[in-house]
Amino acid sequence: MSIADGVENSIASARRYACEGFALFLKAKMNWTYKPLAQENIDRFRRWLPALGYTGKRCLPHGSYLINLGNPNNVKRAQAMDSFLDDLRRCALLGISVYNFHPGSGVGECTKEQACTNIATCINEAHLTLAKENLSCPIILLENMAGQGQQVGRYFEELADVIAQVRDKGKVGVCLDTAHAFAAGFDIHTIAGFNAMMADFDRIIGAQYLHGMHLNDSKEALGSRKDRHENIGQGHIGLAPFWCIMNQERFAGMPLVLETPAASWRVWKGEIEALYELQGLPEEEGAWRGVKEKLKALSELPKEMAGTDIAKAGLPPKPYKDQRTKGEGDKKGATGKTAQAKVKKATAVKKEILRGQALQHATDELAIDRPAADGGLAPKRKRKAL
Template sequence: MVQTRSFTAAAAPITLTSSDSHPESSKRRKVASADESEPATKKPAQKKRKKTKDEPLTEDFPVRVSSPWKIGAHVSAAGGVENAVRNAAMVGANAFALFVKSQRKWDSPPLSVGNVDAFKRRMREFGYSPKHVLPHGSYLVNLGNPDEEKRQKPFNCFLDDLQRCEQLGLELYNFHPGSTVGQATKEESIAFIAECINNAHKATKYITIVIENMAGSGNVIGSQFSELKGIIDHVEDKTRVGVCLDTCHAFAAGYDISTKNGWDAILSAFDTEVGPSYLKGLHLNDSKAALGSKKDRHENIGLGHIGISTFRHVVSDPRMQDIPLILETPTFEAIDIWTKEISALNCLSNLVDDVPETELSLVNEITSLVRSHATNKTGKASKTRARKRDATEDQDHDSDCT
């Protein structure tokens, strides 16, 4: 276990909607459109491409590591779903997750033809495969609610997400299964969740619905593999259902993955209780909370109770190849944290033997970045609070004078 800091700020998505946000944007060439006619000159005209908002130049982004382990992050889709592709490329990701609409609202405007076309074009431009993209469902959705009327609204939101994924040509969709809300047995809620999946399958064409394991707090379903299996058992088309394992959630639920033996044991249990063919993705998160705490508290890689050694076992495990491995760790709105974590995980996937010096070095680099950005964010927040306080005091003073 490695504990090197006590910051507890929650994860914030990267918001990069312009290629000019890239650190090396000042070095970029000024280019003209390839299909513009060039005036005749004595010197041969150079072939140039025009960089537009809808057509990013892949050479402007970091070179991504070629690896069978598809490591990435849950990036922002602010300004349009197509921006998620660029944001993933910006941090050197070989996979990514996104929200296909606002996760804070029940209803969102439909995807425009322009959004869909730009997303698909950028997927081709940057060389991302749909099978390495793991969209995340809304946190508002609870398909386990025993109240049919209260379950219908979440289902409509859920189905809308799935249909958006198919519009974008994506193959997977990850969601939190739900809760009994203390008004049903877990077995009853499990049946409701499966019923919603069956109905969603009938209203969609091919999307695979991926159930995420949970930390186990309160009445939440999915902290035990037996509960995930229970949902799958009730699903009619088992070729279109799967599981995403979250390392933080598993640890919080009581599965000790902090050692190589522990990691192998959890996969063995998953294979026995659920089945290896159902594993469709992984969320790579360290844990702020202790083993079995039932608390869903994500921490940066190597800085929590799980420790960096476990993640070396994860990203060098052949069973984790060719599925999306997604970071949901705190970023403090800083692009370089996920860039460093992805780089560190790619480095760990290539280690053959135990190299504690390398692990310690990577943890120190991540720690340094996180501390720096956490301090900056805290400082900015303090200044903002001070400005608001001063403004309030000025208003009170003016009122008194009046």
């Protein structure tokens, strides 16, 4: 979920899609520089989370893509560690209980074993650092990976190696990504194949360490080692593993996060509805025909900006291009500067519209008022059941 114009807006967006849990980036995912969270945003997040029906265990943030705790270069690993600690502190401030990240790699400069040790050492240091700061560290979840390059996490044994070296076993776990597992070589396109993978997970890592799932189909074939997500039911995986996840008791209560591409917010909403429709259906694939047809129809929706009504607001669907004039002297580039100014103004207006739309939809549904002046949510009448 987007945190544009405030981390708390991810909560309202999640409620708009009728999600029972959600994920978000705590800051820019591809940037080493970042601003601290404003206290007013922290306060709103902590108030809106329960007001809109969520808990800290239902929110699964994703770490910055730049973090690589396996890097043998001390300077680069220290930079990654700073960003890692910043993420964990943000979780503590927001009352979030779990945190997911890509473990990293040895970048071809050390063995996988050494990379695993580097990762575990950083996690141990993070646990100690937050304890000294009297902050509650979330459970740190290692994500399984597709296996590109020297990534740690293609094999369950690698994740188990990291966990074995972490001292506080209650503060470490795993988030399983279905697309990554398929790309790594786990044949989960059948119920038997998915169950076999989970049996391997339980034997090698331990069932108690699974705290979250990323639900994605795959654009690439089995064992491709390429991380390319596809919409549910539209890739090489099919519906079998998702039927298992929606019907097996072991997955109840943990955050299940969609990371699928979408040209429209209706795709995500439709995928969520389709996954719920799998609940209670027989395990025979023929019983899923209606769900398959619904997902196919979603793939044919026209493209639009996800979750917005920008066209109705009279704003451009995408930023202006910088079209400079070829005049002389001070006039050169004037058109380009004007266009940039328009983009800045339009973006500010768009953010305000989106923030209002998401929150209004959520507050209308749960029958609570807009935020009060102090950032709180005042009860309006008895909330509807979730």
